[in-house]
Amino acid sequence: MNRQTQKRLLGAAALVVAAVIWQIVAVYIVGRSFILPSVTDVAEAFVNLLGSGTLLTDAVVSLEHFGIGLIAALLLGVPIGILMGWFRVADFLLDPIIEILRPIPPLAWIPFAIIWFGLTTQAAGFVIFAGAFFPILTATYSAFRSVPKVFVEAGKVLGCDTSFELIRYVALPAALPAIASGIRIAMGVGWMCLVAAEMFGVSNYGLGYQLWHNYYLHQMPNVVVYMLILGFVGLAIDRIFRNYVDARLLRWHAGEVA
Amino acid sequence: MSGVTIRDLSKAFPRGDGTVTQALENVNLEIGDTEFICLVGPSGCGKTTLLRIIAGLETATSGSVTIDGRAVTGPDPKRGMVFQEYSLFPWRKVVDNVAFGLEMKGVGKAERRKTADRYIEMVGLSQFRDAYPFELSGGMRQRVAIARALANDPDVLLMDEPFGALDAQTRNRMQKELLSLWEQTKKTIVFVTHSVDEAVYLSTRIVVLSPRPGSVREVIPIPWQHPRDRTSTEFADVRRKVLRMIDETENAQ
Numbered sequence: 001m002n003r004q005t006q007k008r009l010l011g012a013a014a015l016v017v018a019a020v021i022w023q024i025v026a027v028y029i030v031g032r033s034f035i036l037p038s039v040t041d042v043a044e045a046f047v048n049l050l051g052s053g054t055l056l057t058d059a060v061v062s063l064e065h066f067g068i069g070l071i072a073a074l075l076l077g078v079p080i081g082i083l084m085g086w087f088r089v090a091d092f093l094l095d096p097i098i099e100i101l102r103p104i105p106p107l108a109w110i111p112f113a114i115i116w117f118g119l120t121t122q123a124a125g126f127v128i129f130a131g132a133f134f135p136i137l138t139a140t141y142s143a144f145r146s147v148p149k150v151f152v153e154a155g156k157v158l159g160c161d162t163s164f165e166l167i168r169y170v171a172l173p174a175a176l177p178a179i180a181s182g183i184r185i186a187m188g189v190g191w192m193c194l195v196a197a198e199m200f201g202v203s204n205y206g207l208g209y210q211l212w213h214n215y216y217l218h219q220m221p222n223v224v225v226y227m228l229i230l231g232f233v234g235l236a237i238d239r240i241f242r243n244y245v246d247a248r249l250l251r252w253h254a255g256e257v258a
Numbered sequence: 259m260s261g262v263t264i265r266d267l268s269k270a271f272p273r274g275d276g277t278v279t280q281a282l283e284n285v286n287l288e289i290g291d292t293e294f295i296c297l298v299g300p301s302g303c304g305k306t307t308l309l310r311i312i313a314g315l316e317t318a319t320s321g322s323v324t325i326d327g328r329a330v331t332g333p334d335p336k337r338g339m340v341f342q343e344y345s346l347f348p349w350r351k352v353v354d355n356v357a358f359g360l361e362m363k364g365v366g367k368a369e370r371r372k373t374a375d376r377y378i379e380m381v382g383l384s385q386f387r388d389a390y391p392f393e394l395s396g397g398m399r400q401r402v403a404i405a406r407a408l409a410n411d412p413d414v415l416l417m418d419e420p421f422g423a424l425d426a427q428t429r430n431r432m433q434k435e436l437l438s439l440w441e442q443t444k445k446t447i448v449f450v451t452h453s454v455d456e457a458v459y460l461s462t463r464i465v466v467l468s469p470r471p472g473s474v475r476e477v478i479p480i481p482w483q484h485p486r487d488r489t490s491t492e493f494a495d496v497r498r499k500v501l502r503m504i505d506e507t508e509n510a511q
Contacts, residue, residue: 153315154345156333159362173349252349252390
């Protein structure tokens with residue numbers, strides 16, 4: 001048996017054991033589905049929710065919120081990070097503003113998100129943006145600040161005449177691994193903000209909204225279903241991104257860090 | 259064709275406390291076409307600074323560098339540079355590293371790769387054209403860096419201790435290969451080194467700089483044919499002479 005199969009088997013075994021313990025605790029020790037739904041309660045709730053058909057809609061709505069927020073964060077965070085990392089003047093100008101805004105918890109933006117955008121997809125997207133923007137910005141900024149000087153000088157000597165060319169052909173590719181890990185962090189934060197944004201009623205659909213809604217209805221097995229789905233979708237997004245980055249974007253990087 | 263003229267060149271670096279460090283003072287040097295010049299001198303004498311000024315990566319405080327009558331004002335692909343550190347772009351394959359300068363000039367993909375392949379072959383790395391830099395040894399990386407500088411067809415090739423990080427055997431082999439490239443391409447080469455042995459082995463003239471602030475202390479022509487015999491008595495004599503010059507000045511400090 002090689003290491004990989006050994007790892008998989010042990011992982012699966014641990015999951016099964018955890019589920020069995022959960023079931024025993026829920027049924028024989030707690031005994032109330034409201035306090036701790038059992039595995040079978042949750043499985044049953046999952047099947048019922050699948051049958052009612054809203055599960056997929058909610059997942060799509062949540063991904064839409066997430067997508068809007070993340071894309072906006074990328075479109076603003078990467079360019080501003082580049083400007084601040086490359087041009088000292090931009091750094092001096094924008095740094096105080098950024099430093100004041102950055103510590104504000106993203107969820108504190110929810111009231112204004114609702115006032116500015118109403119109960120719309122954009123409002124939820126804005127809260128996610130507030131969470132994802134700063135990790136992307138700071139990662140891009142510090143990645144640009146730490147581009148090795150010798151790469152920039154090599155670029156100059158080889159004919160990059162303008163800042164644009166140096167950024168496009170030298171600094172950006174050099175900074176990409178660090179920017180990609182910033183994006184991964186931002187996606188994690190954004191996904192957390194998503195649940196909160198939807199729970200606080202920025203939207204009448206979505207996984208986070210349904211989680212909270214089912215809590216009001218005291219449907220605790222459904223709450224667990226939404227919790228698990230949120231976890232799985234978050235995990236899937238992270239994995240897909242990482243695989244894409246490793247396979248396509250940064251084939252060269254694996255060898256550099258190894 | 260591609261002579262370098264350095265006239266009354268001085269360079270001072272500002273320090274944090276408002277004073278300045280005088281790195282170079284009144285450097286005068288005339289480098290002829292297809293010469294192979296080695297710059298040697300005690301540590302901190304400003305040989306790398308001088309090279310960087312010729313490259314256009316630093317600006318002189320006063321004085322001038324002209325190449326074929328044109329003043330150097332900034333970096334230019336007409337002056338190729340090989341750095342001491344590994345400067346290959348790690349996200350580009352060997353072929354695209356070598357083709358980088360041509361890409362910046364706007365040469366089409368097929369054509370620039372063809373040119374790049376020619377230079378990759380010249381440095382003997384054809385079977386590595388699609389490798390990433392991390393897959394190459396230190397000596398191979400510096401060969402690619404040389405090919406990348408040559409692909410721009412520069413007038414002058416500037417080399418800042420390019421073999422400094424290599425082990426002794428690789429270093430000797432690289433020196434031989436560099437001489438053969440120099441004979442094939444007829445480039446003017448300005449080469450900074452710590453190793454007097456390397457300087458005597460490679461150059462047509464050795465330029466010995468004085469300690470900081472650096473200026474030209476002596477220029478020693480080495481008229482012998484390549485390949486040179488490191489074990490000959492003439493070789494040892496010149497090496498001893500240059501080493502003594504550097505030692506004296508270092509001890510005088």
